[in-house]
Amino acid sequence: MRAMSQSAHACGKMVIVTSKIHSLLTRVRTYPRQTAIIAGSAIVGLTLFGLVLVNQTRVVDFSYDGAACVNRLTVMPHLYGSTDDSSYRLDFKGLIGPDSWPLLSKQTCVEPIAQPIEGTTSLAIVMKGLNLPVGAVSVKVPAAPRAQTTDFIDKAISTTRPLEVSLSSPDRIHNYNFEVDEQSVACQPGDSLISCDITKLDLEQGKRYEAALLRSFKDQTPIQIARGELETLTPLEIVESSIESGHKHFDVPTEYRFKFSRQLDDQPKVQVVQTGVENAADIAIETTATGEELLVKLTQPLPREAKFEIRLLDIVGRDGSTLAEPKIYTIETSGGPSVAGVSVGKSSVSPGSLIVVTFDQPLAESIDVAKFARSTGVASVVRRHSANQISFQLQGGGLCAGFSLQVDKGLTSGSNSEVSRDAWKYDSRIVCGTSAVIGYSVRGRPIVAHYFGSGATTILFTGGIHGNELSSVQTMQGWVDYLYANAHQLPANRKVVVVPNLNPDGIAAGSRNNANNVNLGRNYPTANWQARIETASGTLEHGGGTSPGSEPETKAILALTRQLRPRLEVSFHSQGRLVGANKYADSVSIGNTYAATVGYSTMFYNAEAVMGYAMTGEYEDWMGEEMGIPAILIELPSHYGNYASYQLPALLKMVAI
Ligand SMILES: [Zn+2]
Known part of the structure; x- marks a missing residue:
């Protein structure tokens, strides 16, 4: 209603103006000479009026934000401009009149051609x-905007986001460039800031760089600010x-959680991919970042017996930090249960042992394990031992008896739905020997004999009669270990007895003699026994003992030897790569x-000459004198080391003698 009435009002005015112009034109046609005078006067008048207006000096407050204008009337603005050498170009705005011939401008603006200089400049x-020159404007230029250097100097900045540097006022006049080391990137102006896309600079995280902010006007040389x-x-x-x-899932995983050093931005980029399969589709997941935590939910189950990668590809912190490089976890899923281990070795299982077989995952509770597992060779009772274990309780078992443990396929997992696809079988053997304490040392240490085989003919091996000859004990212990596992290979008519350590006190102390300072190798009741003995470093008054066979260690082995009445005795000493015999x-x-088998020298008739001192009350001599038994003596290459594997061919020959 209101708009309509205004329009009607304007229409009425228009009619009056039109009638006035019509009457003026009628008069102009009637009085041509007067008309010319009036028109001329009007033009001169307008020009003078215009000059008066142009002459008004006004101050233009220059702004780096762009427009720098002042309200000022200019008549026929197209007539005016600035001088060619001015630093600013004049621009008349708010024009009234035809575009090609505006009669009036309401605003006078300046646009810098050269670098604006702080202060007031008069522009003609x-x-x-x-x-x-018909007038002037004053251009008042404030100080150039200052950059907030603390936005980047000595401040930890993100390499993955544009760097924003605040300005003290907006600036669309200058160009800004950000330089880091030798690289440079242009900055874009914003509201009272510039944004420099340093992501293009390929900066590394956690490093220090030399940086500079440069400013230039148009194509002039940039100035470092x-x-x-x-x-x-x-x-x-x-x-x-x-x-x-590297984790293997025996369970069915549903989610993974990761905690980061800083709070996370939204939309982490994570993939779970099956590997080793061509064109495998990504595993469907949902990711949620909450604070420092990333939750990766598997929205489909992982295929079984497969390998995967959890790829944390692009995780961004709220501060713009990222992982130094994508983190990849390789994982796999299991199939059905399979045996991971068994509690016994391939031999030396004690009769009546409880043998535990461990699976890589729990077995379904519904499984009756006794139906799936059994032993052969030695009877056993099969039971469930724990969630992922079954046990075989051996029912006795003769020395060296071989036996097998078996588990059928078809066992259902207790932690996933898979079923075992392979049967399992394990061969082992009951221990081939027994051991017994045959006596005690001066200090009460046990002297142990090990017995193998059940033949009528015995071969006796000893070591450690001299406590500084550790290699003899180690080698005999190695021989014992071998026999515990392999005595089933001994000839059927043989028994092997090994006493690895005849002088446990001396071995413990590292001393040649026993705890009574008696050389046990000189304490046997031979014809040549003496209390006073010769040694490498002179004579030892009671080195042969207080009487023949006075020492408890000697008593123990004498008793054993008398009881066994061996076919052959082999004693080990060190050092010298030598073989002696009791003749x-x-x-x-x-x-x-023996010597030929191991490549050692012999000293059958010259042992004392070889050793350099007289030897009395020796074990080997006693063996010959009292029992008529052949005995040999081996000097191993050094005092330390287990020579069992090297001696094995010779030891086996001795057993078969
Ligand atoms: Zn010796």
Whole structure:
């Protein structure tokens, strides 16, 4: 209603103006000469009026934001401009009249051609073509905007986001460039800031760089307005995860959790991919970032017996930090249960043992394990031992008896739906020997004999009669270990007895003699026994003992030897790569066999000359004198080391003698 009435009002005015113009034109046609005078006067008048207006000096407050204008009337503005050498170009705005011939401008604006200089500059207005100054405007230029250097100097900045530097006022006049080391990137103006896309600079995280901010006007040489060291944010780190790389899932995983060193931005980029399969589709997941935590939910189950990668590809912190590089966890899923281990070795199982077989995952509770597992060779009772274990309770078992444990396929997992596809079988053997304490040392240490085989003919081996000859004990212990596992291979008519350590006190103390300072190798009741003995370093008054066979260690082995009445005795000493013999029965021939097998020298008739001192009350001599038994003596290459595997061929020959 209101708009309509205004329009009607304007229409009425228009009618009056039209009738007035009509009457004026009628008069002009009637009085041509007067008309010319009036028109001329009007033009001169307008020009003078215009000049008066042009002459009004006004101050233009220059702004770096762009427009720098002042309200000021200019008649026929197209007539005016600035001088060619001015630093500013004049621009008349708010024009009234035809575009090609505006009669009036309401605003006078300046646009810098050269770098604006702080302060007030007078800009002459001239009539175009005449270069005739007809007026001026003052351009008042404030100080150039200052950059907030603390936005990047000595501040940890993100390498993945544009760097924003605040300005003290908006600036669309200058160009800004940000330089880091030798690289440079242009900055875009914003509201009282510039945004420099340093993501193009390929900066590393957790480093310090030399940086500078440069400003230029148009294509002029840039001026450095700030310089200093900037620091990039240290990379985002994973501080906790619910999964470790290399993990094998026996369960059915539903989610993974990761905790990072800083709060996370939204939309982390994560993939779970099956590997080793061509064109496998990604596993469907949902990711949620909450604070420092990333939750990866598997929205479909992982295929079984497959390998996967959990790829944390692009995780960004709220501060713009990222992982130094994508983190990849390799994981796999199991199939059905399979045996991971068994509690016994391939031999030396004690009769009546409880043998535990461990699976890689729990077995379904519904399984009756006794129907799936059994032993052969030695009877057993099969039971469930724990969620992922079954046990075989052996029902006795003869020495060296071989037996097998078996588990059928078809066992259902208790932690996933898979079923075992392979049967399992394990061969082992009951221990081949027994052991017994045959006596005690001066200090009460047990002297142990090990017994193998059940033949009528015994071969006796000893070591450690001299406590400084550790290799003899180690080698005999190695021989014992071998026999515990392999005695089933001994000839059927043989028994082997090994006493690895005849002088446990001396071995414990590292001393040649026993705890009574008696050389046990000189304490036997031989014809040549003496209390006073010779040694490598002179004579030892009671080195042979207080009487023949006075020492408890000697008593123990004497009793055993008398009881066993062995076919052959082999004692180990060190050091010298030598073989000696007691020269009873076929001892020299046996000694030669041993020496030839191991490549040692013999000292059958010159032992005292070789050793350099007289030897009395020796074990081997006693064996020959009292029992007529051949005995040989081996000097191993050094005091330390287990020579059992090297001696094995010779030891086995001795057993078969
Ligand atoms: Zn010795």
